[in-house]
Amino acid sequence: MEPADNRDPFRRPLFTARATHAVRLALVGLVLVTTTAGVSVYHYYHSPYWSRVGLAPDQPVLFSHRHHAGELRIDCRFCHTSVETSASAGMPSTQTCLTCHSQLFHDAPMLAPVMASAEKNRPLAWSRVNTLPDHVHFNHSIHVAKGIACASCHGEVADMALTAKARALSMRECIACHRDPAPQQVAAGDVFSAHPARPDAAARLRLPALHARPLTNCSTCHH
């Protein structure tokens, strides 16, 4: 093979070797940067930071589920009254707090906002812990009726001093259960329990069944 004649304009490389190296390096860099950016964005959107998992937002009252639901064993439904009948679980009115606190700790400084609310007839404004986008229509009552325990989505609330989000509540989580709900179902008596037991094979047969299985239809949640 003849050596290249550098003076021949048709044989001379178009770009200098340096430029070629720079471009090759840039191409590799571009792939690396794009991949890193993609992976970072993916992890950002799946991180607890973005979904606020584990985060307890500031609340007007330092309310402890651990104390009320855990230590005192007050049933979830005492405050979240409509969880079995309606889409929303319901938030307790100030009056509900006063059921006990008109007698107990009524002058504790911690409860001052509750007392002020009752006195001035001004509602408490709680910060939402668990939220879904507007185009998702979630119904508490049917999940509870079909044996999905509160703890399945809300985590072990009875152990939380300050209420924090337990799961990302992403569509991936919803659809995983909608594809195969049986492993998530618990016995009717265990739905509101702080630590629901996994039913054994015999108990599972008695769990409430579905009359149709349209759970993965888009319109089950999006309409």
Added chain:
Amino acid sequence: MSAHCHSSTPPAFPPRKGNEFLPGASHWPADLSRREFLQLMGASLALAGLAGCGRPSSEKIVPYVRPPEMTPSPDAAWYATAMPWQGYARGVLAKSIHGRPIKLEGNPDHPESLGATDAITQAAILSLYDPDRSPAPLRDAQVSSWEIFEREWLVRHSDLAARKGAGFALLTEPTTSPTLLREIHALLDAWPEARWFQHTALPRYDRDGTQDDFDFSAPDIILSLGADSFYQHPAALRHIRAFASRRRSENNALRLNHVFALEPTLSLTGNQADLRLGLTPARIGVVLNALSRALEGDDLDSATAALSEIERRLVRECSALLRENSRSALCVVGPELPGEFHAWADAFNARFARDAAKKKPALRSDGDQRASGGLGALIEEIEAGRVSNLCILGANPAYTAPAGLDVAGALRRVAFPVHLGEYVDETARECAWHLPEAHFLETWSDLRAYSGTATVLQPLVEPRHAGRSAAEFIHTLRTGESRSAYDLVRETWRAGNDSDFETRWHGWLDRGVIDAVSAPRTRTPSPTATATASFPRFPGEMAPRGVTVLFRASANLHDGRWANNAWLQELPQPFTALVWENAALIDAGLAARLSLKNGDVISLETSDARLEAPVWILPGQAPETITLPLGYGRTHGGGVANARGFSAYILLGGSNPWQRDDVRVRRIGKSATLVCTQGHFTMEGRDLARSLTASEFAKAKREEDPAVTLFPAWAREGYAWGMSIDLGTCFGCNACVIACQAENNIPVVGREQVARGREMHWIRIDRYFDGDPAAPRVLHQPIPCMHCENAPCEVVCPVGATVHTSEGVNDMVYNRCIGTRYCSNNCPYKVRRFNFLDYRAPEGSPVYLQSNPDVTVRERGVMEKCTYCTQRINAARITAEKENRRIRDGELRTACQQVCPTEAIVFGDLNDPSSHVTQRKQERSSYRLLGELNTRPRTTYLAKIVPDSAGESPRAQESFA
């Protein structure tokens, strides 16, 4: 199936070819330049980028301090109440979510609703949130308050009390409200010199202290003379429900009635006739003279000698049927027609109607002994200087007054005019004081239905503004003190020392009707005609004097009070499919004589008024007539209402206010663009809206299941949702269109966007002119999504945004949609709607409060369409699954099905062999729309079935355009 349609292919009306979308559909909005667009794009991209990075912000949950007395389910609370409709009650169940009323449904326990409603009732919920509603009391157009009014009134009150009310006049609309009437009578008792006047813009339904009560299910023959008993009448929903029971096949058996109509302009009632003639009122008299002679035994040929071929056919068929003794017949007359027609109908009904026609004491206060007359009498009184204090309640005489009555001028002569109304309207502007009136969902009241049943109207919300009810206002006028509407209504119904009152009161609120003490105590009128009375004769037709101009309430806006309701403005009008304006409806012959085409502007002149109006040629209009729909052309009706169309009230007048023969009509050479949602008039020779005669139906075979397909069949497990729509009973009232709009958060797009074919209604009513051009009829066909099993839209979506569910519903997933519009291009039924622009109401608009929280609000760039009310399916499924059972037939109804007054739409589970929808689909008249495409639609139709005699009509191939 041997079904065939009576369509004709008109040479004069070429089918729209080429572009699928209307011209301009892909153009930018006129007021957005390319540069502005790029700026907006840049800004929105930057914002989208920023917003995408942020974490979803934390929202607040605000519970009650004290929960309400009965804690209803947070999902929805229902209240039984009623909507005022021409002064009568129409029973509704109002749905409230989180304290916001969002939807009205019919009350099945109410005799004038029977579970159904109409388009206007459906749209009434939007008016509750109308941003243009009067926000505060106004004193000389300056914001004031009720307290200042009350102080000012106290001064006048003591003065008036001293003079026994001399100089005080009250102007109201006629009403049936016992509480309001009690307050008015109490005021007149306290002030014997005070005067009470009543004004209504539209014709009355009472004559000589009586009102007619008809049963449309019993008679075998119905003769309608210009009546709109099925749409405009206060008992329309009851009428059409009864009528529809005779127009459908059940288990392939028929019990058809025969319907004839003679009317000057197309009405939804007349269009139900098997033989309908468009004739002037004078000509109707001539035909009735012939019919009278035929019924009295004259020779048919001599009796009908002066009639045209088709008129003779009507007299022949009608009299032949009537002579069969076993049949009962009913004649109904429009309230716009003069008294002699009513006298004729009384004679007819006395002879043939048996129990189907009764006279009952009039319920509305039109004929109240204590009232001093109408608007004319009031203006005379003002001009005589006898009125110093005038209170106008609800009525809008400055807009609805006929020509020759100068309301504005008269009001200027009154020292202290006060107006109570929901809007700062034309009348409010002429008054010293305007006071906001509460909406019917905001206050306590009571009303009677046309049948006499009373209802307590209960509020769902506090008044949005400082509104008060009419009864509260009159109480304040009379006593100078305010008292709550709740107390006033309860006082009316508390009969003396009633220990059981609370229980009964709660029962009334619960059911929405007051049963025990319902019937008003008045004597039953004696019959005016006897069975043997001869028919009164009409004067012969005068020599033609020129064009007859008719005035009718518009189907959508009624007398104009709904003009600021954008849903009703954008609703295609029943026969013309025009939106956002009215047009002078003109007979084709007259249009040809004046060389007018659709949109050409004519001038209508009388001695005292002149009006310019664009024309619209309406097949079926009586020769040499023009109909002017009332209710448009508002000047101070609100942002939506103003300057839409023309006001025909300025031409009203004369001895018969609903008809004028002295109007000079001429073409002025101008032309206007009218916006119409259906530019084609006929079926272009295709088999879309089918109809069968009874004998064709008897011979028909059920349509075969479609041929083989290359696509794999869907598994039919669980539920299989399907719908059947009966074209025999659909009469085109549009109620389903608005019900769907209210249920599914469907936006209003405006006139300009509709002109580009971008209307958003998920269900539309197609209308086709059909039959003999001398006596055409209109077939109405509701078109929702067909939910095809082989859906052409699904296979072309590149992102899977429209997919089939296991229950056969064609789902639309908004979040996946990227707006390619391929699905719409591939849909043979053209039911998909695209958000070309952001049609959502501006942020902060009160109309968002009406939104159904169970349905996503769509944004720009997203395709949408009928979902079979999937949110209702889900709700029903959740209820059933909680009770561990399947959804029962009838438990689940779509919005369009629930509202339908004729039960033309049936929805349900096709896997259930006993369900109503499965039964309907077994009828021999069941067919698939465009079945030859093998899309296997889940929505199917029942062909209209008409009696045999109507099938004789020659199917001439002439133009309808």
